Amino acid sequence: MSRVISKAFKTLKLEAPASGVLHVSLNRPENFNAVNPQMWLDLKACFEQIKMDNDVNAVVLSGSGKNFCAGLDLKEGLPLTSGLEQPTETPRDIARKGYYNHMMVLELQKSISAIEECSKPVLCAIDNACIGAGVDIATSCDIRYCTKDAFFSIKEVDIGMAADVGTLQRLPKVVGNISWARELAFTARKALADEALQFGLVSRIFNDKKELLDFTLKMAADIANKSPVAVTSTKTVLNYSRDHSVQDGLNHVALWNTLMHNTDDVNNAITSFLKKKSPKFSKL
Numbered sequence: 001m002s003r004v005i006s007k008a009f010k011t012l013k014l015e016a017p018a019s020g021v022l023h024v025s026l027n028r029p030e031n032f033n034a035v036n037p038q039m040w041l042d043l044k045a046c047f048e049q050i051k052m053d054n055d056v057n058a059v060v061l062s063g064s065g066k067n068f069c070a071g072l073d074l075k076e077g078l079p080l081t082s083g084l085e086q087p088t089e090t091p092r093d094i095a096r097k098g099y100y101n102h103m104m105v106l107e108l109q110k111s112i113s114a115i116e117e118c119s120k121p122v123l124c125a126i127d128n129a130c131i132g133a134g135v136d137i138a139t140s141c142d143i144r145y146c147t148k149d150a151f152f153s154i155k156e157v158d159i160g161m162a163a164d165v166g167t168l169q170r171l172p173k174v175v176g177n178i179s180w181a182r183e184l185a186f187t188a189r190k191a192l193a194d195e196a197l198q199f200g201l202v203s204r205i206f207n208d209k210k211e212l213l214d215f216t217l218k219m220a221a222d223i224a225n226k227s228p229v230a231v232t233s234t235k236t237v238l239n240y241s242r243d244h245s246v247q248d249g250l251n252h253v254a255l256w257n258t259l260m261h262n263t264d265d266v267n268n269a270i271t272s273f274l275k276k277k278s279p280k281f282s283k284l
């Protein structure tokens with residue numbers, strides 16, 4: 001399938017539907033793609049590998065089956081496996097227990113942040129339920145589309161906790177409407193597709209999952225045909241600028257492009273334009 005992503009993931013399905021495009025599906029449809037301990041690990045490993053994989057220029061992220069994601073797997077719970085478990089010697093005081101809980105949350109945050117930091121655009125295709133950790137995942141993506149039956153719920157307050165792996169940090173910046181973001185976070189109420197579009201959580205709505213995936217894959221293929229230097233630079237610059245002042249962002253892009261202007265892709269694109277041909281770019 002690709003140079004870097006060679007191993008199969010237990011909870012993710014990977015397909016390469018077009019050149020430069022990787023389609024990643026959350027793949028626990030029988031559990032509504034609830035995020036279990038294995039999926040936390042798989043998401044981090046998968047998106048860290050995509051970052052280093054020059055066969056992949058754009059990613060589509062969707063859910064297998066009839067839902068995008070029902071949030072944290074409430075049956076399997078939090079990842080107490082694979083190195084994230086606490087030492088078992090007794091007695092453990094509150095500080096010692098707290099230390100490992102803190103480390104675990106930081107590790108889970110990395111699973112979601114790996115999507116944002118993957119440097120290739122990630123287009124999220126959401127159908128039906130997008131709950132809790134599903135919203136964490138969706139808001140870490142670059143672009144969000146959904147079906148008309150989609151709904152979004154920041155469900156964490158209903159299970160007695162503040163969302164802690166990205167939604168509260170990213171959603172207000174994604175939608176720009178702080179009041180709406182806070183309303184959803186405090187109430188856990190469902191926002192339906194039309195409302196998500198109205199407030200900018202998604203940028204398009206489709207009638208059904210086939211239309212949703214067809215369009216999202218087409219957009220990903222269009223992006224994958226562009227200069228990978230230009231596209232990955234654009235994501236890097238957008239992410240940096242979101243979290244810094246305009247002047248800091250301008251300084252960052254000036255420095256970044258001091259290096260990235262030295263790509264063959266600029267000459268290639270201009271020469272192709274003058275010859276009235278479509279440019280073909282080499283891998284990153």
Ligand SMILES: CC/C=C\C=C\CC(=O)SCCNC(=O)CCNC(=O)[C@H](O)C(C)(C)COP(=O)(O)OP(=O)(O)OC[C@H]1O[C@@H](n2cnc3c(N)ncnc32)[C@H](O)[C@@H]1OP(=O)(O)O
Nearest residue numbers: 032034070071072073074075108129131132133155156165
């Ligand atoms: C450090 C912490 C890091 C991250 C924390 C994240 C927190 C969260 O994600 S909070 C959100 C947790 N998720 C939920 O609260 C969603 C709960 N589920 C539902 O609300 C509904 O099931 C539904 C997804 C809206 C679907 O409703 P419906 O179509 O009516 O189906 P059900 O009969 O309710 O469910 C069918 C079947 O699926 C099981 N299931 C649903 N969601 C989960 C889940 N999140 N985890 C585990 N299992 C889930 C449900 O129990 C049913 O199973 P049965 O065995 O058939 O009873």
